[in-house]
Amino acid sequence: MSGKFLSLFKSSPLNDFLIPFRKAxxxxxxxYIIIVFALIVRCAVGIGPYSGEKSxxxxxxxxxxRHWMEITTHLPISRWYYYDLQYWGLDYPPxxxxxxxxxxxFGSIIDSSWFALDTSRGMETSDLKSYLRITSLVSELAFYIPAVQMFTRWMGRYYSKAATIDQTIIAAAILYQPALIIIDHGHFQYNSVMLGLTLLAVVHLLYDNYCLAAIFFVLSISFKQMALYYAPIFFFYLLSICIWSPSSRSFDLQRLIAIGCTxxxxxxxxxAPFVLFGGLDxxxxxxxxxxxxxxxxxxxKVANFWCATNVVIKYKQVFTTDQLKKLSLVLTLLGISPSCAAIFFRTRKELLAWCLASCSMAFYLFSFQVHEKSxxxxxxxxxxxLNEVDPDVISMVCWFSNIALFSMWPLLKRDELIIQYFVLxxxxxxxxxxxxxxxxALRVIKLPVSYRELATPVLPHSIIWRLVIVGSYVAAFSIHLAEAFTAPPQSLPxxxxxxxxxxxxxxxxLFWLWCNYKIYxxxxxxSKLKTN
Structure with a gap:
């Protein structure tokens, strides 16, 4: 990437809010302003309902x-993964x-009744809700938000040559995307920790701090196993820089050993604590x-290959569970192979986000046991x-973000997060x-509105992609209208x-296919970016 940076958010409200600080x-x-506003938006979402409220x-x-906080603070570590498995047994990594x-x-210091063993089950007091909402905010503030700032800063300095204020605008555009906000602070989870740790690992890859990158990515997997969606890209990137190290132009055994030991x-x-106090079992x-x-x-029902095609092929009736596992594995391996091959044979920093996107999307589309939140x-x-200086890329990312939010509508509707869904x-x-x-459009129909240059292109230049995107938006809007005003037929509830x-x-x-095309x-x- 060379030449003068071209802001693709010109004339957007984000640009208008932050551009006065350009000369600072x-x-x-x-x-500070974008972080505070991001926290305000998250707090506003947190006022609403959450998953399973009064259910x-x-x-x-x-x-x-809440239950995991209850059992971990009252039971010995050897019982954490064995206790009350028919309820909400602990099923995430250490x-x-x-x-x-x-x-x-920390919560027990404030009010010990929040996490009293067994007797606190189903507690829904406003104080407890506020405490847990605050912990989700603090977790995101500690991990995900700084990681976004660090990534956009590196991309602005070494890739797009963006000014500092433009880096801030791009970071704001990322932080205000609604999917994570509504899941972590509406539905309620701590996905920002896993995503933040992964992004910190990516940042350290950009800075060629390979052992630190390995530490942060292992921590990400150790927080939520779904981070394994990214594992092939990290594995092949790190393996590649060891096999044909750009600095030594030969196999770097010392680096490989250092990363492996890390x-x-x-x-x-x-x-270690689990084995020490509970044994190898x-x-x-x-x-x-x-x-x-x-x-x-x-x-x-989730928007992946299995559920979408299950309308035609009833997989659970045709195949056994073992057969479905193998079939899912084969399709997933085929799906991730383009991005893995690209990052291994073309080990380039500008490919990292693209390959992570393609690989994780392939996991979402074809792997076993996928949830809407995945x-x-x-x-x-x-x-x-969004750091790419390409209006077509920005348009495609915006389209994906909107469809991603739409795909979670059934889950959010169950959680009664309808207002939050539309407002965000x-x-x-x-x-x-x-x-x-x-x-x-208002100018076209001759309404008296002041002229203003259009901001980020809503649609890419390709006519085909314009038809696809507009068609998907029309279909999504039609489904919302039909659901709001028409009861489903009894035969198709x-x-x-x-x-x-x-x-x-x-x-x-279609987005995944386009992503693989861009990787190619x-x-x-x-490449103008060097890897050490």
Whole structure:
């Protein structure tokens, strides 16, 4: 990337809010403003309902997170992964358990009844809700938000040559994307920790700090096993820089050993307490809880290959669970192979976000046991592509972000996060300038509106992609209208959910194919970024 940086958010509200700080020698005020506003938006979402509110006996993810704080603060470590498995048994890796323990200890100092063993089950007091909402905010503030700032700063300095204020605008555009906000602070989870740790690992790859990158990525997997969606790209990138090291132009055994020892040591430190106090059986139990293959191919309706095509082929009736596991594995390996090959044979920093996006999207589309919220895995690296100085890329990212939010509509509707869904969707698009076409339409019909240059292109230049994107938006809007005003037929009670799945899946597949095409184009052009 060379030449003068061209801001693609010109005339957007984000640009209008932050451009007065362009002449400041230090942009800390602008960064402070976007972070404060990001926290305000998240707090506003947190005022609303959460997963499983007033829904006994199992409640939902809010209760699951609270329950894990309960069992980790009251039971010995040897029982954490064995206790009350029919309720909300702990089924995430050790770092989540330690995170729950820490938050539970702090919460117990404030009010011990919040996490009293057994007797606190299903508690929904306003004080407890506020505490847990604050812990989610603090977790994102500690991990994800700084990682976004660091990534955009590196991209601005060494890739796009963007001014500091433009880096801040891009970081704001990433932070105001609605998917993570509504899941972590509406539905309620701590996905920002996993995503933040992964992004910190990416940042350290950019700075050629390979051992630090390995530490942060292992920590990410140790927080939520879904970070394995990114693992092939990290593996092949690190393996590549060891096999044909750019600095020595030969196999770097010392680097390979250092990275391998770092991974083993980081995992060992986390697992050691369980083995020490519970024996080796703890390892087996942790793995069984982390990978519950007995749940089947999918549970809820999700916009991936299996659920979308299940309308035609009833997989659970045609294949056994073991056959579906193997079939899913084959399709997933085929799906991730283009991005893995590209990052291994063309080890380039500008490919990292693209390959992470393609690989994680392939996992989402084809792997076993995918949840609606798993779209956050490809969503994170895809939003990083907002750093690209290409209007077509920006338009495609915005399209994906909108469809990703739409794909989670059935889940968010169950959580009664309807207002938050629509407000966040409109807010994020307005801030980035994606609603500037309304002003253009008003001028076309001769309404007296002042002239203003359009901001970020809403649609790419390709006519085909314009038809695809507009068609998907029309289909999504039609499904919302039909669901709002028309009851589904008795013979097809889930018709609107299935429509959501089909539209979202079709969009995701097309985006994934486009992403692989872009990887090919970038990998076959000359790189100006060096890898040590």
């Amino acid at each position: 020698q230090n942009q800390w005020v602008a960064r 006994p006996p199992m409640f939902g993810d809010f209760e699951a997170q 770092l989540t358990a330690f995170h729950s323990w820490l938050l539970g200890k 991974v083993i040591l980081t995992l060992g430190i986390q697992i 703890q390892l087996r139990q942790i793995l069984l809880r982390m990978f519950p293959f007995d749940r089947g191919l999918f549970e809820d 779209i956050l895995l490809p969503w994170m690296p895809i939003t990083l592509l 969707g409109v807010l994020s698009n307005w801030l980035m300038g994606n609603l500037s076409w309304i002003r253009l 889930h018709i609107w959910v299935i429509g959501n799945v089909v539209v979202s899946f079709g969009s995701f597949v 184009i970038i990998s076959t052009t000359n």
